Amino acid sequence: MGEARTPERRDSVVIRFAGDSGDGMQITGSQFTTTSALVGNDIATLPDFPAEIRAPAGTLPGVSGYQLHFSSGEVFTPGDDPDVLVAMNAAALKVNLPNLPKGRVVIVNTDGFDAANLSKSGYEKNPLEDGSLDGYQSIPVPLSSLTVKALEKSPLSGRERVRCKNFYALGIMYWLFSRPMDTTEAWIRKSFAKKPDIVDANLTALRAGYAYAAASELFQVRYEVPAAPAEPGFYRNVSGNKALALGIYAASVRSGLPLFLGSYPITPATDILSELARLKPQGVMTFQAEDEISAICSAIGASFGGAIGLTTTSGPGLALKGEALGLAVTTELPLVVVDVQRGGPSTGLPTKTEQSDLLQALFGRNGECPLAVLAASTPADCFEVAFEAVRIAVTHMTPVILLSDGYLANGSEPWRVPRAADLPEIKVAFRTDPKGFQPFRRDPDTLVRDWVRPGTPGLEHRIGGLEHQDGSGNVSYDPVNHERMTVLREEKIARIARDLPPAVPLGDAKGDLLVVGWGGTRGALHAATLAARRKGLSVSHLHVRHLNPFPPNLGEVLRSFRRVLVAELNRGQLDLVLRARFLLDTDRLWKVQGQPFTVGEVLAAIERSLSRREGGAR
Amino acid sequence: MSPEGAAPSPAAPVYAKKDFVSSQTVRWCPGCGDYAILDAVQKAFAGMGIPREKFVVVSGIGCSSRFPYYMETYGFHTIHGRAPAVATGLKVSRPDLSVWVVTGDGDALSIGGNHILHSMRRNVDIKVLLFNNKIYGLTKGQYSPTSEQGTKTKTTPFGSIDRPLNPISLALAAEATFVARSADVMGEHLRGILARAAAHRGSAFIEILQNCLIFNDGAWAGVTERSTRDDAKVELVHGQPLVFGKDRDRGIRLEGLTAVVVKAGKDGVPDDALLCHDEHAKDPSLAYLLSRLQGPDFPLPMGVFRDLDEESYDAAVHRQIRTAREAGKVQDLDALLREGDTWQVGPES
Numbered sequence: 001m002g003e004a005r006t007p008e009r010r011d012s013v014v015i016r017f018a019g020d021s022g023d024g025m026q027i028t029g030s031q032f033t034t035t036s037a038l039v040g041n042d043i044a045t046l047p048d049f050p051a052e053i054r055a056p057a058g059t060l061p062g063v064s065g066y067q068l069h070f071s072s073g074e075v076f077t078p079g080d081d082p083d084v085l086v087a088m089n090a091a092a093l094k095v096n097l098p099n100l101p102k103g104r105v106v107i108v109n110t111d112g113f114d115a116a117n118l119s120k121s122g123y124e125k126n127p128l129e130d131g132s133l134d135g136y137q138s139i140p141v142p143l144s145s146l147t148v149k150a151l152e153k154s155p156l157s158g159r160e161r162v163r164c165k166n167f168y169a170l171g172i173m174y175w176l177f178s179r180p181m182d183t184t185e186a187w188i189r190k191s192f193a194k195k196p197d198i199v200d201a202n203l204t205a206l207r208a209g210y211a212y213a214a215a216s217e218l219f220q221v222r223y224e225v226p227a228a229p230a231e232p233g234f235y236r237n238v239s240g241n242k243a244l245a246l247g248i249y250a251a252s253v254r255s256g257l258p259l260f261l262g263s264y265p266i267t268p269a270t271d272i273l274s275e276l277a278r279l280k281p282q283g284v285m286t287f288q289a290e291d292e293i294s295a296i297c298s299a300i301g302a303s304f305g306g307a308i309g310l311t312t313t314s315g316p317g318l319a320l321k322g323e324a325l326g327l328a329v330t331t332e333l334p335l336v337v338v339d340v341q342r343g344g345p346s347t348g349l350p351t352k353t354e355q356s357d358l359l360q361a362l363f364g365r366n367g368e369c370p371l372a373v374l375a376a377s378t379p380a381d382c383f384e385v386a387f388e389a390v391r392i393a394v395t396h397m398t399p400v401i402l403l404s405d406g407y408l409a410n411g412s413e414p415w416r417v418p419r420a421a422d423l424p425e426i427k428v429a430f431r432t433d434p435k436g437f438q439p440f441r442r443d444p445d446t447l448v449r450d451w452v453r454p455g456t457p458g459l460e461h462r463i464g465g466l467e468h469q470d471g472s473g474n475v476s477y478d479p480v481n482h483e484r485m486t487v488l489r490e491e492k493i494a495r496i497a498r499d500l501p502p503a504v505p506l507g508d509a510k511g512d513l514l515v516v517g518w519g520g521t522r523g524a525l526h527a528a529t530l531a532a533r534r535k536g537l538s539v540s541h542l543h544v545r546h547l548n549p550f551p552p553n554l555g556e557v558l559r560s561f562r563r564v565l566v567a568e569l570n571r572g573q574l575d576l577v578l579r580a581r582f583l584l585d586t587d588r589l590w591k592v593q594g595q596p597f598t599v600g601e602v603l604a605a606i607e608r609s610l611s612r613r614e615g616g617a618r
Numbered sequence: 619m620s621p622e623g624a625a626p627s628p629a630a631p632v633y634a635k636k637d638f639v640s641s642q643t644v645r646w647c648p649g650c651g652d653y654a655i656l657d658a659v660q661k662a663f664a665g666m667g668i669p670r671e672k673f674v675v676v677s678g679i680g681c682s683s684r685f686p687y688y689m690e691t692y693g694f695h696t697i698h699g700r701a702p703a704v705a706t707g708l709k710v711s712r713p714d715l716s717v718w719v720v721t722g723d724g725d726a727l728s729i730g731g732n733h734i735l736h737s738m739r740r741n742v743d744i745k746v747l748l749f750n751n752k753i754y755g756l757t758k759g760q761y762s763p764t765s766e767q768g769t770k771t772k773t774t775p776f777g778s779i780d781r782p783l784n785p786i787s788l789a790l791a792a793e794a795t796f797v798a799r800s801a802d803v804m805g806e807h808l809r810g811i812l813a814r815a816a817a818h819r820g821s822a823f824i825e826i827l828q829n830c831l832i833f834n835d836g837a838w839a840g841v842t843e844r845s846t847r848d849d850a851k852v853e854l855v856h857g858q859p860l861v862f863g864k865d866r867d868r869g870i871r872l873e874g875l876t877a878v879v880v881k882a883g884k885d886g887v888p889d890d891a892l893l894c895h896d897e898h899a900k901d902p903s904l905a906y907l908l909s910r911l912q913g914p915d916f917p918l919p920m921g922v923f924r925d926l927d928e929e930s931y932d933a934a935v936h937r938q939i940r941t942a943r944e945a946g947k948v949q950d951l952d953a954l955l956r957e958g959d960t961w962q963v964g965p966e967s
Contacts, residue, residue: 034959183959232964234956246955253951260711262703281942282949285710285935290736294703297696297733301676301707304694305715309707327697417960420951454692454708454715457671462640462686464695465679474642475687 007178007224012071014079015173017166018096019088019112021054021064024166029066030412031170031184037237037414038183040227041070044523046078046596047410051267051350058112058120063095072226076523078411080598084176086169088112088143091121102135107172109165111144139218143168150208154201164205171209178224181206233416240379240408240520241268243415244338245275247386249284252308254387255394255426260285260302261310262295264317267350268406269340272312292320296337300324303333304463306430306453308390312338315357316347318401319364325399326365329489331463332440332449334393334400338386341405341519343594352594353407355519356570361401362548362577368486370493372396373548375403377522380415382408385545391426396496397448403547405569407596408520434458439473447492497549503557507533507540513609514561518544518574521597525567528602539606544574555582563587565609567602587612624716624743626667633664640690646681651802651828655749656688658805662812663691668716675718676705678725681756682749682828685720699730702737705744710932716816719746724754727763727783738794738821743930745815745822748785749802751830752837759833771833786909786923789823790902795926796822797905799919802829803842807920814922820930841918850913854921859892862917869893870911877911897925 015032019025026047033045048065055062069079084105087093089112100106113128127133128140147165154161167188174181185203192198213219238246252259263273265288277286285302289295296311303309313321318339328335341357343349361373372392376385382404389402431437431450439461440449452459461473469476470484505514507529517525522543529541542557544550558564558578566575567589575588589605591597638660646652663673673691677683679698686693692715696704701719709717726734726748737744753771754760761769761778764785768777789797796818800808808826815822827838840850852862852870860870861882869882869892880887899905905923912918929937942948949957 037959038961040961040963230963233962234966235961235963236956237959242958249954250951258711260707262707279954280939281945281947282954283939283943285939287707287710289703290732293700294706294733294736297700297703298707298710300696301694301704301709302711303707304704305708305712307711323697324700331694417955420955454674454712455671457669460671460690460692462689462693462695464686464693465697466695 007222010223010225011073012069012075013084013177013223013225014067014069014082015084015086016065016067016082016096017086017169018063018065018092019166020057020091021050021052021062022057023064023088024163025064025066025088028166028170029068031187032173032179033068033412034187034237035174035179035181035183036068036070037235039179040230041072041225042075042228042230043068043070043237043413044075044078045069045412046407048595049351056120058089058091058117060091060095060121063092065092065096070225072228074228075413076527077596077599080600084173086173088165088169089121090117090123090127093127094121094123097127097132100136103137105137105139106133107139107141107169109143109169110140111142141172141218146208146212147205150204151201154204155197156201160198161201164201167202167205168209168212171206171211172213174206175210175213176219176222178222181210230414231416235414236417237412238380238383238415239271239410239412240376240382240404241271241340241410242275243380244376244382244386244402244404245272247383248308248310248336248390249276249279249282250383250420250423251387251390251426252284253420254423255308255390255428257394257428258283258285258307259310260287260299260307261312262287262289262298262302263312264289264292264295266292266314266317268342268409269312269314269317269338271409272338272340292317293324296321296324296335299335300328300333303328303335304454306451308336308394309334310336310338312340314340314342314350315344315360318357318360322365325371326367326369327465328399329365329369329371330465330467332397332489332492334397334451336389336393336400336402338402338404340409341403343592349594351406353405353520353596354569354592354594355403355405355521356573356592357403358518358547358570358573359576361403368490370490370548371398372400372493372496373403374400374545375519375547376408377519377543377545379408379411379413381522383415387423391424392496394426394428394451395448396446396492397451398493398496403519405520430456431459432456437461438471439463440468440471442488446495447488494549497546497552500546500549500551502553503542503544503551505540505542505557508538510560511540512538512561513540513563513565513606514558515539515541515602515606516544516558516564516566516574516578517541517568518547521567521569524597524599524602527599528606531599531603532606537606537610539610547574550581558582558584563609563612565589565605567597567605569597624668624672624714627669630667630669633670635660635664637670638663638690640688642687644688645684647832649831650681651751651830652682652685652749654802654805655747655808655826655828656685658808659747659812660689662809662816666716666813666816668816672714673716673718674708675720676701676708677720678730679756680722680725680754681830682720682722683725699725699728700733701725702730702733702744702746706737706740706742709742709744710935713743713932713936717744719744721746721748722755723748723750723752723762723764723785727785727788735788735792738789738792738823740931741795741820741928743820743932746824748823748825749828750785750825751828751834752782753830753834755830755833784909785825787906790906790909790924793902794823795820795924795928797923798823798921799825799827799923801827801838801842801920804920811922814925818925819933820926820928840913841920850917851920852911852917854895854897854908854919854923856895856897856922859889859894861889861892870916875907877907877916879916897922899924900926
C-alpha cells in the first residue's frame with residue numbers, strides 16, 4: 001500500500017514530541033513548526049522543557065516536550081491536548097500519557113522501554129505490554145534500532161548514530177502529515193556544515209523515517225492539513241523574545257535614538273540580550289552587566305545620556321531592580337524594563353510560565369512610585385508592545401515595565417511582517433535652549449519634563465534621588481513640595497491614557513459576561529469566548545494591553561456586562577486591581593501550574609459564571 | 619558623538635574655579651575634608667581644557683555623594699553603591715563625555731563592591747574618586763569596610779572584628795589601569811593626580827584620604843600632620859627609588875618578596891639598590907606589594923601606583939561597531955524584519 005494511501009483531510013492537528021532533554025525534541029518540534037508555517041498553516045507552539053540542561057537521562061525530570069498546533073483555520077493556542085504524541089522513552093510516556101485523551105495516536109519508541117528506562121521512570125511493568133495503552137491508537141516503532149540500521153554505512157560511532165533518532169521520528173511525522181522535507185534538509189546542511197558526517201547521517205535518518213512510514217503497515221492513515229487562509233503579505237515565524245527584540249530595535253530606528261541594553265542573563269529573558277547583541281553592526285550597544293542592579297543602572301545612565309535605556313529580566317531580577325526603578329521614576333528619565341515572567345516566588349519555576357509579577361510591576365517599589373505597565377499577548381504582539389513601550393518611555397519621560405512571559409518568549413506563531421516605513425515615527429526633541437531652562441519645568445498638558453543630553457552647553461544641571469523642588473530640581477525637604485511632586489508624578493502617568501485607544505471587547509459592547517485577561521493568555525481566552533458564542537452564550541472578551549494607566553474607557557466597558565470573569569495565571573492580581581479601582585464584584589479563574597490555560601478550562605469557567613448569573617447583583 | 623573620548627578641546631573656554639561652583643549651598647559639616655577636595659576638583663576641572671558641558675559627575679549615597687550638587691557641571695546623584703554602573707552605561711553610550719564618579723568607603727566598597735570591581739576590571743573610561751574616611755558619616759558613625767579592627771562605634775560597642783579592606787589593593791587586584799592615592803589636605807598633589815586621571819584613557823581609581831571631623835577625626839593624622847607626615851608617607855615617582863623621611867634618609871628595599879626599610883642617602887644603601895618605582899609595569903604584582911605598605915612599620919605610599927595605557931571598554935564597544943560597519947555587516951530594518959523562516963502570501967506588495 002504505502003504511498004497509495006490517500007491523505008485524509010484534517011483542519012487542525014496538535015502534535016506533542018516528548019523525550020529526554022538530550023533527545024533533540026526542541027529541534028524536532030521547531031523543525032516541524034517551520035515546515036508547517038512554510039506550507040501555510042496557522043500555528044502556535046508550546047516548548048516545555050526542564051530548568052536543568054541535562055537532567056539524568058531517562059528520568060521524569062529530564063523529560064522535554066514540544067507541542068504544536070497547526071491548522072487550516074485560525075489558531076489561538078498550542079492546543080489543550082495532543083492528537084498525536086511521540087514518546088521517545090518510558091519517562092516521556094509516563095509524563096504525557098495522563099494528558100492524552102483515549103483514542104488518540106501515540107507513537108512510541110519501543111527501544112526506550114528497556115529495564116533501565118522502566119526503572120528510571122518508575123514503571124513497575126512495561127506499559128507497552130500491560131494494557132496501559134489500551135484504547136489508544138498505539139504505534140510501536142523501534143526508533144533507535146531502526147535509526148542505527150539505516151546508518152550502518154555511516155562513519156559515526158554507535159552512540160552518535162542513536163542520536164539521529166529524532167530526525168528518524170521527524171521523517172515519520174513528515175510522511176504522516178504529508179509535509180515536504182526540503183526546509184529541514186536545508187536546515188541540517190546549514191547547521192552542521194562543518195561536520196559533513198553528521199549532515200549525511202541526519203539526512204539519511206530523516207529520509208529513512210519517511211520511507212519507513214510510507215512502507216509500513218503500522219500507519220493506516222495519512223493526513224493532510226491544507227494551508228490557512230491568510231491576509232496577503234510577507235510572513236515570518238517568530239518567537240516572542242525575537243519579536244520583542246525587533247520591536248525595541250525598530251523603535252530605536254523610528255525615533256532616531258541610540259539603543260543601549262544593560263542585562264544580566266536570566267531564564268527566560270536571555271534570548272532578548274542575545275538577539276540584540278547580534279545587532280552591533282546596527283549600532284546597538286549591549287552590556288552584559290555583573291548583576292541585575294548594574295544592568296538597570298547602566299540603562300539609566302544611558303538614558304541620562306540621551307539613549308533608549310533598556311534592561312531585560314525575569315521576576316527575580318525585577319525584584320533586584322526595584323530601587324533603581326524608583327530613581328528613574330523620581331528623576332523622570334525614560335527607561336524600558338522587560339520582565340519575561342516565570343513561575344515564582346524566589347527561583348520558582350524558571351522555565352515555566354506564570355503571570356504573577358503584575359503587582360510587583362505596579363507596586364513593587366518604596367514610596368509612591370507610579371510608572372507605566374504594558375503586557376504583550378501573543379508572540380508576534382511582543383513586537384508591537386515593545387515598540388509601544390519605547391514610545392511611552394521617551395515621549396512621557398518615564399520608566400515602562402513591559403510584561404511578557406515564558407509562554408510568549410519561547411512560543412512562536414506566524415507574523416505578518418510590517419514595513420519599516422509603515423511604523424509610526426516616534427518624535428523626540430532634546431532641549432538645547434538654555435533660555436528659561438529648569439530641569440523639572442513641565443509641559444502643561446502632559447506634565448512631561450525636558451530631556452537634555454549632557455554635552456549641551458548652558459544646560460548643565462543636576463538630578464538625583466533626593467526629593468527636589470518642582471521646576472528647579474534643587475534638593476528640597478519642603479513638605480508641601482513633596483506632596484505636590486508626588487501628585488505630579490502620579491498625574492503624569494495618568495495622562496498617558498489620553499493617547500491610548502479605547503478598550504474594545506471582542507464580541508459585543510454589552511452582554512451577560514465579559515471575560516477579562518491580560519498577557520499571554522489571550523489565545524486561550526479568545527478561543528474559549530468564540531466557543532461559548534458558538535453555543536449561543538452572550539460572552540465577550542477583553543484583553544488589556546495597557547495595565548497602567550488603563551485605557552480611559554475601561555470602567556465603562558466593565559460595567560456594560562452583567563458579570564465579569566477575570567482569568568489569570570496567578571492568584572488574582574489584575575482582579576485585585578479591578579476590584580479596587582472599579583468597585584466591581586467579579587468571578588475569577590486562577591491557575592498556577594506553570595502551564596497556560598487550556599481552552600476547555602476557560603470554557604468551563606465561562607459556563608460556571610453564566611450559571612451563577614441568577615445570583616443577583618454584583 | 620566622538621568615539622575618541624573626552625579629549626581636551628582647543629575650543630574650550632579658559633575657565634576659573636568659579637565656573638565650576640554651583641549655586642547650591644554646601645551642606646557638609648564645618649571642617650569636613652570634603653571642602654578641600656571640592657576645591658581641588660573645581661580647580662583641576664578648570665584647568666583640564668575640557669568644555670564644561672562635557673563633564674558629568676555621578677555619585678552614590680553618603681556624605682561624599684552630595685558632591686555633584688556643588689559642581690556646575692552635569693551631575694547625577696544616584697543610589698547607594700551604584701554610581702559606577704550608572705557611569706558605565708553613560709560612558710558606553712556617550713564616549714564623548716568626561717565621566718567622574720564620587721564615592722566613599724561605604725558606598726564603593728560595601729554596598730557597591732561588585733560594581734566598583736567590575737567597572738575597573740573592564741577598564742571603563744570613568745574616573746573614580748573614593749573619599750576614604752574609614753567611617754560611615756551620613757548614618758552617624760558606624761564602622762566601614764576600611765575601619766581598623768577594634769574600631770568602637772555604636773554598632774561595634776566591643777570593637778569591630780571585621781578585617782579592613784585596602785582600597786588600593788582591591789583596585790590593583792581588579793587590574794585597574796590607573797591607580798593612585800592622595801589626601802584632602804594635599805591640594806596641589808591631588809590636583810596633579812586629577813589632571814593625570816583626566817588624561818588617562820580607561821578606568822582611573824583615586825583613593826583620597828579624607829578626614830571626618832565629627833565621627834573619625836584624625837584617622838589619617840599620621841600622614842597629614844606636619845610633624846609626622848614626612849616619616850609616615852612615601853611619594854611614588856616613576857623611575858625613582860623609594861626614599862622618604864624628613865631628611866630623605868630612609869628607603870625601601872626589596873628582599874625576595876618582602877619590602878624592608880633601610881637607611882638611604884649618604885652612607886646608606888645606594889639608590890640603585892632600592893626599590894625603583896615603575897608605574898607602567900604591566901604585571902600589577904609589585905604595585906600590589908606597595909599597596910600593602912602602611913604604618914607603623916612602613917610609610918604609606920602616595921601618588922600613582924599604576925598607569926597603563928590599554929584600550930578602554932567603551933572604546934572597544936565602538937571599535938567593534940565601526941569594524942562591523944566597515945565590513946558591510948549593516949542590514950536595514952526591513953532586511954532584519956524579513957530574516958528567518960519567511961513566506962509570501964498572495965502577490966508581493
